[in-house]
Amino acid sequence: MPADTVSAEARLTAFLNWATKNGIKSPKAELRYVGPDAGYGFFSIDQIRDNEVVIEVPQAVMITSAMICEIPAYNSVLQGFKKALTPAEVLALFIYVEKLNQNSSWKPYLDMLPRDFSTPLYTMPELPVEHLPAKARTCYQEQVTEVNDLKAKLAPIIEAFPDAAPFDETHYLWAWHVVNTRCIYCENRCHELVDTMTKSGQNIDDLALIPLMDMLNHDNEPQCQPGFDRRAEAYRVRAEKFVSDGAQLYVAYGSHDNAKLWINYGFRLPENGLNKVELPLSLILQLAEAVGVKPNERMLQILNDGDNYSCHMYDGIVRIPEGLCQACRLLKMSKDQLKDYNRILQKSRLDEKFHRAVTGLALKILSKLSELLGKRRDAAPDELKWLWLEQIDIVEGVLHPARER
Numbered sequence: 001m002p003a004d005t006v007s008a009e010a011r012l013t014a015f016l017n018w019a020t021k022n023g024i025k026s027p028k029a030e031l032r033y034v035g036p037d038a039g040y041g042f043f044s045i046d047q048i049r050d051n052e053v054v055i056e057v058p059q060a061v062m063i064t065s066a067m068i069c070e071i072p073a074y075n076s077v078l079q080g081f082k083k084a085l086t087p088a089e090v091l092a093l094f095i096y097v098e099k100l101n102q103n104s105s106w107k108p109y110l111d112m113l114p115r116d117f118s119t120p121l122y123t124m125p126e127l128p129v130e131h132l133p134a135k136a137r138t139c140y141q142e143q144v145t146e147v148n149d150l151k152a153k154l155a156p157i158i159e160a161f162p163d164a165a166p167f168d169e170t171h172y173l174w175a176w177h178v179v180n181t182r183c184i185y186c187e188n189r190c191h192e193l194v195d196t197m198t199k200s201g202q203n204i205d206d207l208a209l210i211p212l213m214d215m216l217n218h219d220n221e222p223q224c225q226p227g228f229d230r231r232a233e234a235y236r237v238r239a240e241k242f243v244s245d246g247a248q249l250y251v252a253y254g255s256h257d258n259a260k261l262w263i264n265y266g267f268r269l270p271e272n273g274l275n276k277v278e279l280p281l282s283l284i285l286q287l288a289e290a291v292g293v294k295p296n297e298r299m300l301q302i303l304n305d306g307d308n309y310s311c312h313m314y315d316g317i318v319r320i321p322e323g324l325c326q327a328c329r330l331l332k333m334s335k336d337q338l339k340d341y342n343r344i345l346q347k348s349r350l351d352e353k354f355h356r357a358v359t360g361l362a363l364k365i366l367s368k369l370s371e372l373l374g375k376r377r378d379a380a381p382d383e384l385k386w387l388w389l390e391q392i393d394i395v396e397g398v399l400h401p402a403r404e405r
């Protein structure tokens with residue numbers, strides 16, 4: 001149970017009673033408190049067969065933008081604003097306003113929501129973005145822009161709810177996090193007050209908050225798969241394999257590396273096979289130059305014309321990535337060899353001397369990369385060092401066995 005044990009127990013009981021009253025079923029699983037970091041999780045209380053339904057939530061209890069827009073109080077306020085909100089924005093508005101309403105019929109659910117979040121946006125207002133790896137930085141900056149844009153849009157709407165005014169920035173950030181960390185994509189009814197088109201005319205996926213289902217934690221190899229069942233008119237989470245009694249049940253929130261999990265959800269996995277180091281061609285060339293190998297014009301032309309040199313290194317894969325090997329083959333070719341470069345690139349076995357030269361260059365490039373990542377780690381504040389360490393571990397995972405040989 002969370003720190004305030006008594007009220008936490010009372011909140012859980014009230015929520016489970018509310019869930020049962022609203023037709024939510026989960027006969028073979030129960031909510032358990034995992035700890036302050038993960039919060040609650042869902043655990044099997046019996047063996048569960050492949051394809052068995054683990055949680056069923058009737059459509060009427062799913063919180064969607066169309067459902068919210070039909071609640072008279074929300075409908076009349078939203079009618080007064082010219083610019084329609086997106087589904088995520090309507091949900092954030094609902095969570096913000098409803099949480100302040102002590103008489104809300106959703107109170108038992110809202111009371112179970114976390115009181116705070118461990119994302120950098122929530123916990124590190126002064127995050128030094130220059131110390132984030134490039135992809136993480138972009139992801140974080142996009143999030144900041146989204147939160148600020150929505151704040152400007154929602155503040156006047158919130159102020160139009162007499163019980164919710166004045167606009168409270170901390171409460172808004174909390175509501176935004178509830179939506180961002182718990183929503184699930186699903187098809188929904190359209191509503192005239194909801195904008196489901198992007199500026200470029202693409203459909204925006206609709207979202208839903210699904211009580212109880214949103215208590216499932218994430219794993220890259222989950223046993224459960226959620227989906228809307230039209231015939232049952234309910235959202236159902238099914239086991240996709242046999243689950244033993246007492247196991248925590250997981251779904252996958254998406255294919256996220258740890259940086260993305262941390263930025264979006266505030267946690268990271270101890271082992272995440274989706275962690276990766278990006279090696280775009282531009283970086284390969286920069287590193288090659290740093291170890292004294294400068295491509296001639298012909299090499300550059302071939303490299304820039306190809307689309308298979310940029311590559312990734314994944315956690316747990318200890319081979320030199322193929323794109324880097326191919327780039328190194330080119331960088332090591334003589335003028336004569338370059339005339340027939342395609343054949344040499346396609347060869348499955350290189351002659352021993354050339355093979356050694358290519359592998360040697362690839363390892364030198366990776367050593368240089370490890371050294372540069374080490375400098376970024378040393379310069380980063382303590383709370384961000386792990387982002388660089390994970391990258392270094394991936395590169396060292398390839399270098400280590402090579403050094404042993």
Ligand SMILES: C[S@@+](CC[C@H](N)C(=O)[O-])C[C@H]1O[C@@H](n2cnc3c(N)ncnc32)[C@H](O)[C@@H]1O
Pocket residue numbers: 037038039040041112113114118181182214215216217218219264265266267268
């Ligand atoms: C959809 S909610 C899941 C229910 C949540 N544990 C709760 O108590 O409300 C998503 C949040 O759960 C936590 N979480 C999910 N999967 C996790 C995991 N594998 N390890 C640690 N925390 C996790 C994170 O705080 C995340 O933002």
